[in-house]
Amino acid sequence: MSVLFELKDFCVSYGPVEAVHHVDLAVREGEIVTVIGPNGAGKTTLLSAAMGLLPSRGALAWQDERLPRVTVEAMVARGVGLVPEKRELFGEMSVQDNLLLGGFARWRAGQRDQRARMDEVFGIFPRLKERRTQLAATLSGGERQMLAIGRALMASPRLLMLDEPSLGLAPLIVREVLQVVAGLRERGVAVLLVEQNARAALQIADRGYVLEMGSVALSGPAGELARDPRIVQTYLGLGGGSAATGTVERMKEPS
Incomplete structure (x- = not known):
């Protein structure tokens, strides 16, 4: 799959304070990519700047074309x-x-x-x-x-950016919403998913990035991240345990 959307050396600041530091990130055609991390890591800031809602530095490319200026109008025009x-x-x-x-x-x-x-x-x-x-x-x-x-x-849209779609929702509704998000892949819609529910996000994503204190700490295939001991301990609960497995199995059940 060809790269649809790419950030390189992407930085976002609030005045003199840099909130997102030199992020490299890519989303391919028809791919679901998730960005997970703790509160305050810069996930929403990253998404807002990538959409042109906040000023940024670095490069944003759409289908290998670097945009000279990231604006909401330019992003919407590209789908x-x-x-x-x-x-x-x-x-x-x-x-x-x-x-x-x-x-x-x-x-x-x-x-x-x-x-x-x-x-x-x-x-x-x-x-x-x-x-x-x-x-x-x-x-x-x-x-x-x-x-x-x-x-x-x-x-x-060709790329849909979702910021914390599970926030404040009951578990059954979270499952329903994320199953719809997973189904967008079959409709040819790429998804960049920012989500604090790391377990659910990694279950439906193809690849993931872990954002900590504004920087990418880890990245890779979602399945590998879900098994990484650092991710398991920090985001999925100590040792993974039956809770993680149970959630994965429930997400796999047919609706």
């Missing part, structure tokens, strides 16, 4: 979508209208496929179809996360 940690839905608008706004860039570009895209999203999240006329503010936490992902999919 990159972001689902932020706080979801940022329009609470006083219906589920359907939130989805239509997600496809506005395609509509503005002359692509009138919003209804077909919406039907596809409803196929992925049938619960949203049941609640299509309901105000977004009245949805449960899991339904809001589904809507946030669905809204991003309305733009037909």
